[in-house]
Amino acid sequence: MKDIGILGLGVMGRNLALNIAHRGFGVSVYNYTPNETEEFVAKHMQGEDISAFYDVESFVRSLKSPRKIFLMIMAGKPVDNMIEVLIPLLDRGDLIIDGGNTYYFDTDRRMRYLEDKGLLYLGVGVSGGESGALNGPSLMPGGSREAYALVEDILTAMSARTEAGPCCTYVGNGSAGHFVKMLHNGIEYGMMQSMSEVYDIMRNVLKLSADEIGDVFEKWNEGDLNSYLMEISYRIMRKKDDETGKPLVDLILDKAGQKGTGKWTAEASLDLGVPAPSLYVAVYGRVMSFFKDERQRLSELVKKEPSDSVISRDALISDLENSLLFSNFVMYSQGIWLMNEASRVYGFEIDTAEVLKIWKGGCIIRARMLDLLIDIVREDRDNFNLLGSEKALSFLRDRLPSMRRVTMAARDHYVPTLVHNTALDYIFSMIEADLPANLTQAQRDFFGAHTYSRIDKEGIFHTKWE
Numbered sequence: 314m315k316d317i318g319i320l321g322l323g324v325m326g327r328n329l330a331l332n333i334a335h336r337g338f339g340v341s342v343y344n345y346t347p348n349e350t351e352e353f354v355a356k357h358m359q360g361e362d363i364s365a366f367y368d369v370e371s372f373v374r375s376l377k378s379p380r381k382i383f384l385m386i387m388a389g390k391p392v393d394n395m396i397e398v399l400i401p402l403l404d405r406g407d408l409i410i411d412g413g414n415t416y417y418f419d420t421d422r423r424m425r426y427l428e429d430k431g432l433l434y435l436g437v438g439v440s441g442g443e444s445g446a447l448n449g450p451s452l453m454p455g456g457s458r459e460a461y462a463l464v465e466d467i468l469t470a471m472s473a474r475t476e477a478g479p480c481c482t483y484v485g486n487g488s489a490g491h492f493v494k495m496l497h498n499g500i501e502y503g504m505m506q507s508m509s510e511v512y513d514i515m516r517n518v519l520k521l522s523a524d525e526i527g528d529v530f531e532k533w534n535e536g537d538l539n540s541y542l543m544e545i546s547y548r549i550m551r552k553k554d555d556e557t558g559k560p561l562v563d564l565i566l567d568k569a570g571q572k573g574t575g576k577w578t579a580e581a582s583l584d585l586g587v588p589a590p591s592l593y594v595a596v597y598g599r600v601m602s603f604f605k606d607e608r609q610r611l612s613e614l615v616k617k618e619p620s621d622s623v624i625s626r627d628a629l630i631s632d633l634e635n636s637l638l639f640s641n642f643v644m645y646s647q648g649i650w651l652m653n654e655a656s657r658v659y660g661f662e663i664d665t666a667e668v669l670k671i672w673k674g675g676c677i678i679r680a681r682m683l684d685l686l687i688d689i690v691r692e693d694r695d696n697f698n699l700l701g702s703e704k705a706l707s708f709l710r711d712r713l714p715s716m717r718r719v720t721m722a723a724r725d726h727y728v729p730t731l732v733h734n735t736a737l738d739y740i741f742s743m744i745e746a747d748l749p750a751n752l753t754q755a756q757r758d759f760f761g762a763h764t765y766s767r768i769d770k771e772g773i774f775h776t777k778w779e
């Protein structure tokens with residue numbers, strides 16, 4: 314009898330199965346399409362404590378009680394379908410785990426549905442891509458503590474490790490795990506977009522080659538900007554196309570795909586009324602990239618005036634390093650605010666510092682900056698968006714001049730910098746005592762009698778404007 318079953322042998326599932334087996338647990342595997350299972354058996358199973366099954370009944374029967382089944386399949390309808398297939402085969406107290414990038418409201422719904430049938434359910438955020446799945450991902454489990462206790466040993470053993478411990482912790486109640494994973498991806502979109510923006514400035518303003526940009530990224534990776542995304546980016550910059558010998562990145566079509574988690578993050582920020590404009594526009598960066606033909610056509614119609622400003626290469630590169638730090642800090646702070654508010658509204662009871670700790674290893678947004686963020690969060694647990702901390706403010710203040718110069722240089726050269734601009738405008742808004750929302754309120758009252766408050770006396774007011 315095996316300790317756990319992995320259902321789904323795609324990129325993630327097959328690597329998770331191997332990872333768990335390498336930690337000394339017995340694993341059963343099943344995949345909907347038998348070809349994938351056959352390939353897994355042929356290529357990966359030799360010498361592993363893994364049994365493969367071609368029918369779900371035998372797969373389920375092969376598991377120790379209470380059974381633990383880890384779904385690693387495409388999110389959405391396939392998960393509902395698979396749950397329906399599993400229900401009649403399971404006994405009370407068995408556990409289904411969904412490790413996919415599932416929409417958190419779906420997780421809540423499934424949790425309630427299965428609870429009524431006496432089954433346990435966990436929504437586990439998994440991050441780390443293919444190599445993380447094999448060598449140790451960051452795991453964000455959410456649901457009941459009773460369900461988590463059944464698999465805590467396996468999840469902890471299979472997760473990545475840093476000097477702070479395993480990159481797995483119980484994240485919180487209900488769909489907390491999938492909410493946090495969604496947010497992780499929202500920040501991932503933001504960090505990827507901010508890196509693309511500095512890349513764009515380096516290639517279009519400084520006219521650096523991919524190799525030269527790779528050198529800059531590699532140097533930055535040795536400092537405060539150290540991160541997984543920075544590391545893969547300098548490797549990407551140096552990769553040559555086998556056929557042409559040109560930098561591969563220069564040959565890749567500039568249309569960025571997406572599977573939904575960034576969009577859900579943006580939607581959650583609006584639903585919860587928490588400002589996360591930089592995470593929001595990072596999604597639009599990808600959306601706009603898709604209109605290649607339209608962009609191509611318009612680029613020939615609008616003349617871009619050449620800039621006459623003199624730019625020092627070293628000074629701009631140094632400013633870009635600071636502007637990236639500023640933007641990334643702001644995006645983490647927007648994400649943390651959203652996480653805190655979701656925890657309050659949905660009763661997740663998330664410990665933010667613990668989440669940041671499990672993001673230090675295994676996951677796509679692991680970055681040196683997390684140490685600073687953890688310090689700030691631990692200093693004052695009520696500092697919901699980090700900006701209540703002098704440490705945070707001095708970090709931003711020190712980089713503000715660079716941020717302004719970078720966004721101005723981008724304007725000057727027609728380089729779109731959605732995330733940089735919104736990060737700066739977010740901070741400008743948050744440090745502004747008097748926003749022009751007074752005019753907005755007056756307009757609303759003018760056309761719709763929506764009323765307004767005044768700064769000089771208490772009450773709700775309406776004016777006959779004409």
Ligand SMILES: NC(=O)C1=CN([C@@H]2O[C@H](COP(=O)(O)OP(=O)(O)OC[C@H]3O[C@@H](n4cnc5c(N)ncnc54)[C@H](OP(=O)(O)O)[C@@H]3O)[C@@H](O)[C@H]2O)C=CC1
Pocket residue numbers: 320321322323324325326344345346347349385386387388390391394395412413414415439440441442443572
């Ligand atoms: N790739 C990544 O970096 C990461 C992915 N994830 C998430 O993990 C999940 C799996 O991703 P990944 O391994 O990359 O995906 P793949 O596309 O490699 O594999 C998809 C898996 O889903 C299964 N599947 C699809 N439709 C159905 C269905 N109707 N019924 C049963 N099984 C089905 C496939 O089975 P079949 O072979 O039969 O089609 C296959 O096993 C997704 O939710 C993804 O968002 C999470 C973190 C990182």
Ligand SMILES: O=C(CO)[C@H](O)[C@H](O)COP(=O)(O)O
Pocket residue numbers: 414439440441442498501570571572573574575677
């Ligand atoms: O979860 C992930 C990384 O953390 C997956 O790689 C996911 O597919 C990334 O999202 P998208 O495909 O929308 O870029």
